[in-house]
Amino acid sequence: MTRLWNEPENFADEMIDGFVRANGRWVRKVSGGVTRSTRSEEPTVSLVIGGGSGHYPAFGGLVGHGLAHGAAMGNLFASPSAQQVESVARASDQGRGILLSYGKYAGDVLHFTEAQDKLRADGIDCRTVTVTDDIFSAPADEKDRRRGIAGDLTVFKVAGAAAAAGYDLDGVERAAILANDRTRTMGVAFTGCTLPGADEPLFSVPEGRMAIGLGIHGEPGIDEVDIPTADGLGEMFVERLLADAEIPDGVSVQGARVVPILNGLGSVKNEEMYIVFARIATLLEDAGIELVDPQVGEFCTSFDMAGVSLTLLWLDDELESLWSAPADTPAFRTGSVDSTSLVERDEIDDSIADEVIPDASDDSRRAATTIVKALDAVKAVIDENADELGRIDAIAGDGDHGIGMKRGSHAAVDAAHVSLDKGAGAQSVLASAADAWSNKGGGTSGAIWGVILRTVGEHLGNTDAVESARVADGLGSARQAVMDFGKAKVGDKTMVDSLAPFADTLTERVAAGDTLIDAWAAASTAAKNAADATADMMPGMGRARSHGEKSLGVADPGAVSLAMIAAAVLDVLRAASDH
Structure with missing residues (x-):
């Protein structure tokens, strides 16, 4: 289990501080993560990677010459916010375009895409290549739905080398796509991982059993088998990864050149992995495959998870050249980097302008006071239930919903109080809360609550009295905005399953002439009933989708x-109506 921390909610921030102080030769801290401390004499395309913390050396440990230019580092197992990604990207930009790359998880997709849109709006050419190497997270004919695990390394390394070689953005993007298309990974676990401050691991595996197809965020495996011998595990890896459906298009196994990466997920020792790798190497060679630059070690971890994964990168001449190119980062080094060609970067200004508070009417300021009290109540109810929300999320997800909601709601409350003290109206208070929740909460829930609060605020405004119809219209628009943003629909077993009936009922009752309190009471009941009903649903979106029946009988934590x-x-x- 994870043993050393101060306050669990501060773990990621304090970890990043220590990482930067220990690795100043390579990285410099900026808002949202890290960027390189040096630059090449000639500007290049910038590769910005990222994801949640808890996976070291991914992602900050892979920043340096020949690999990434910056890494957005979210909270524990939670995607970095759009603001964090944007900040790191701007700090890493050299004027030749930016490639964003990350494992394909719902929260990461939402936040990185939002950051990409903001960068493009400012005229910066920004592209995205997601990593989708995990063969167990979706069938071979749905490879674009797969999640990224240890194959992050191969895609990042190829893209970073292409940038260092002077490729333009089209070329770096093409090389990264090719690397992803030719990367496959399978993982197993013997025990789950334990987040700082938690008493229990996010999932458990019965004694003598092994979970197959796990994720790197504490998601449980998709299947369980008896723990094999080291040779048996090597045979399982090779059999699954050499299945016909997993051989990349255009590749012939006989005579192929492959980079094998045996990755430890946190607490399996290198000595154990070397025993497994001996069998893997023999089997690959017996299949007619030539091994190129084998890697055994920790490249993408999951805290203290006892598990391993095998990644195969199927090479062509270009990929082999890029994989073999020099790289010098805190955690991954190969070849010889000419450090004389690197220059110290100028001071980076990552400060954020002070919030400008628009004029507001007295009516709107009074409404803002009630909104802040409501946010205080939200913070209190999340604090009270954070452990339970984490527990139900861990059954088929990654167990971070409670802590993510706690971080987000606390940040939203703090920001809302500051805005209110400055004389803000309803829209400005909600906008401040939305930005703070999205930024500090991270993950899918952080992004979605940012959308909800911001959308409602836009309907309330800063000058008009807050009427029932405006509130209902705002929540109706928020319902649609969330569905458009996250692509979930009713029946997918997500927050939408309670948000939709809540917004619909509120709109219907307000239109029928109910007071806001009566309409909200009916809508709240509808949301509760709908949330309870998600226990009987099969997931259609998010991390739980891969785990199917494991989530049956448990309600969706977002709902x-x-x-x-x-x-x-x-x-x-x-309470407000009584005064």
């Missing part, structure tokens, strides 16, 4: 937390 929040806000509305 549950929304229903809790709706009930907490109802209490505030009732």
